[in-house]
Amino acid sequence: MLEKNDWRLTCQENFLKNAKLIFRTYKTNSSHWDHDHCAFCWDKFSEVEGDLHEGYSTADNKHWICKDCFNDFKEMFNFEVISED
């Protein structure tokens, strides 16, 4: 059962409440930044073996959420999955 004081919750509602998310493969889109972290559990996304390679991101690619956290928080945050176009 998910608690309101889950350790992963640190004010993400400020930028992820009602977020529209796209399920996609992680791709480095910058030459000086090769990874991102899950906005909740801080797991690492990158193209390197051993890291997460796919997950949910906001349309602007700014925030990434791993599958586990997406499933845990989708109701609390009212996430909506949209398709990439």
Ligand SMILES: [Zn+2]
């Ligand atoms: Zn996570």
